[in-house]
Amino acid sequence: MKKLQDSAKNAAPVKTVVPPAPKKEPAVKKATAKKPMGKIPSIAEQQAKPQYKVADLPTDPEDWHEKPVARGVAGRPLDETPALVGAKRAQVKCDINVDSLAYWNDPAGKRDLDFKSPFGLSKEQYISFTPDPGGWNNVRMSMEILFVLAAITNRTLVLPPKEPLYLLNKDTAARHRGFADFFPLDNPNFPVKIMNMQDFLNLPAQQALLDEKGSTERQSILNAADHCDRRKGSSASCVPIYEFLAEVGHNPELSSVSDCVIFDADALQDPESPSTEGKALAETYCGEKRRVTYWNHEDHSQHDHLHLPAQIKQFRLLTHFYNMLYFSDPKVGNYFKRFVRDYLHYNDVIYCAAGKIVKAVQKEAMALGFSLDAEGGGGYSSMHVRRGDLQYKKVKIPAKEWYDNTKEVWQDKEILYLATDERNKTFFDDLAVHYEVRFLDDYWDLAGLSGLDPNYMGMIDTIVASRARAFAGTWFSTFSGYINRLRGYHGMSMKDSWYSFLPKKTAVHEWEIVKHSAYAFEWPDGWVGIDSDTFPERDKF
Structure with missing residues (x-):
């Protein structure tokens, strides 16, 4: 893989070939949700229920978002939370005021808005991935880990093509879904740079790698850039594009089952010499069944393109981000926990x-x-x-x-x-x-x-x-x-x-x-x- 990347860098300039227009899904009417119909009246269905209209509903006070941002047992006094200076409770765009449902802050505190990860490099680098093959909440858990990894390493996150997701199959007219369909990734303050697959494949380095493919293979990759199907026989199968990413990207070989990943400033330069805090963290959280992996420049940062094939069993990321990614400095670690809370919420x-x-x-x-x-x-x-x-x-x-x-x-x-x-x-x-x-x-x-x-x-x-x-x-x-x-x-x-x-x-x-x-x-x-x-x-x- 490295040889391919080096040859692409040293090769004579190649003309940029713009991928063909993405293959569009059939222009069909998008399905809408259908109310489930019961055949046998149940006791629950026979219970009397008020028939409210939206105008009948109680609403939150208009100044709800001005309340202090500390919430219940999860909160702390403002003098103990300097990261929240300047933060406000978020508001939900709705035809009635339901702001009390927003558990996140928008904007985040000034310190968070200005935050720069100590584990990223200044040059342009990328992370691509394949979604988890399980149900929606498994997909979401894996996605959170990947977004946090991109934020930690200051890499652009390359979103996979839209595809049918397991059990999210209620819309038979338009089956393909991407993460932007559920999360507000267009937030102007979103801390992670995001790129779609089509734009990623149009980068000069990727074009050079595509040019090494035969015309049929190259076209099958480009056909899947916008949306794809996991069926190998599909005209827009996900298989060619995911095989291409696995070939040209470096797989850090992380697994939620076997890896306890620690971000420690000392270990970043030398993974054999973590700080005292890093060692204590490993002792406290990693246990006997997981290997301690200190994130470092030599094994990880030198690769401009990381690819995590999370659909493969041995590389699944089936856990919570806070159960796999640890920080010896809690000030830094808590930032990434706030990142998930404040940005990775439903739309x-x-x-x-x-x-x-x-x-x-x-x-x-x-x-x-x-x-x-x-x-x-x-x-x-x-x-x-x-x-x-x-x-x-x-x-x-x-x-x-x-x-x-x-x-x-x-x-x-x-x-x-x-x-x-x-x-x-x-x-x-x-x-x-x-x-x-x-x-x-x-x-x-x-x-x-x-x-x-x-x-x-x-x-x-x-x-x-x-x-x-x-x-x-x-x-x-x-x-x-x-x-x-x-x-x-x-x-x-x-x-x-x-x-x-x-x-x-x-x-x-x-x-x-x-x-x-x-x-x-x-x-x-x-x-x-x-x-x-x-x-x-x-x-x-």
């Missing part, structure tokens, strides 16, 4: 729809005598009941077990919002005989869900569930784990989160040091105290 269209549902559930709850918390959350409680293709069969329990295992968590007459992929609502009858239960499609018309990308529905469910007073999730589900992280960002205590699987019911009620690769749940390392310049105490979460 305003998703949050606006979710906000209307939250406000509707809360309006009904307040009529029953329930109140909201200081951050605008609560009033109702929630569950995430994962069914579908969940491979861990022992945690797929019937509704009666959900009731038996969690009944003491819920308050009398409290509304339970059920985020779920189970479309047969009779499954929930053993819950509905005890509680008023609500589902996403109860608010279909109110939130205008029919006009949205149908792949947004699970993300909206995530947000609504995250604003509940108490929450019970499905163990092993990264969907449930992400709900807990969002709750943490809002400053909600993990003591109000549970799991329906009895052996892990109170798993998040203790904040333990995790020394192995983990994805079954999330823990406060990712959100508590991240606005300060020190490692957090583990006494308040």
